[in-house]
Each structure stands twice: as C-alpha cells, then as structure tokens.
Amino acid sequence: MDLYETVYDITDQEYEEYLNTKVEEIRAAIYNTCQTKRTNKYYRIFDVARSLSDKFRLTRIGLNDGKNYGTGQTVEHITKIIFDMVDKGYLVCAKGRDDDVLLRSINKTEQKKRKIFVA
Secondary structure, eight states: OOOOOOOBOOOHHHHHHHHHHTHHHHHHHHHHHTOOSSTTOOEEHHHHHHHHHHHHOOOBTTOOTTSSSSOOHHHHHHHHHHHHHHHTTSEEEEEOGGGOEEEEEOOHHHHHHHTOOOO
16 A cells, blocks of 8 residues: 555644644745845745645645645735734835735844844
C-alpha cells in the first residue's frame, strides 16, 4: 500500500486552532515574502496569501480550501495576519489598479524610523 498524502478529518474550529499555532511562522513567511529592493515595488495581497497558504494548509476531507481557485479558511487566516501586521507597522499597504490591495515589508530605514526591529 502506498501513502501519497495525509488527509485530516478535523472541524473548521480545530483547523483554526492549528493555524493559530503557526502564527509566528506565518508572520515570518509574510515578512520575508513581501521584502522588496525598492520602496515603490509592491506585491498583491491576494497573491501573497495564496502562495503562503500552500505552505501552511492541511488537506482536509471534503474541503478544497481554496487549493485550486478562490479563497478558503487558510487564505482568510493569512489575510487577517497580514492586516494585523499592517496595523502594527511591519508592512506598508497601498492601493493598486482595480482596487487591488498591495503591500511590502518595511525596510531597514523604516524600521529605525518606526523603532520596529525585525530579526
């Protein structure tokens, strides 16, 4: 018998608890993913959340969870963390064309100015 992928049989609430155990890892991944060489370069928030959801998502019975299209519980959880990081000053947010929400990580100069230090 071959095992190809582990599939979990857990409720949305149990899955949310799992995601909450990964918050610090997700924050670090968001910060690293959103780093840019220039202050006028940004990433689309949806693209960041979708790409990171692949890293942190657990496959669950009967749920797509945004794996192939759209959003799901994992993408929404990561998006909440992104907006929390924007509120705390770790990420810079901007409006793009078509009302896209864009973001990037703060650079070293901005860290000093805001007295926020990221390891």
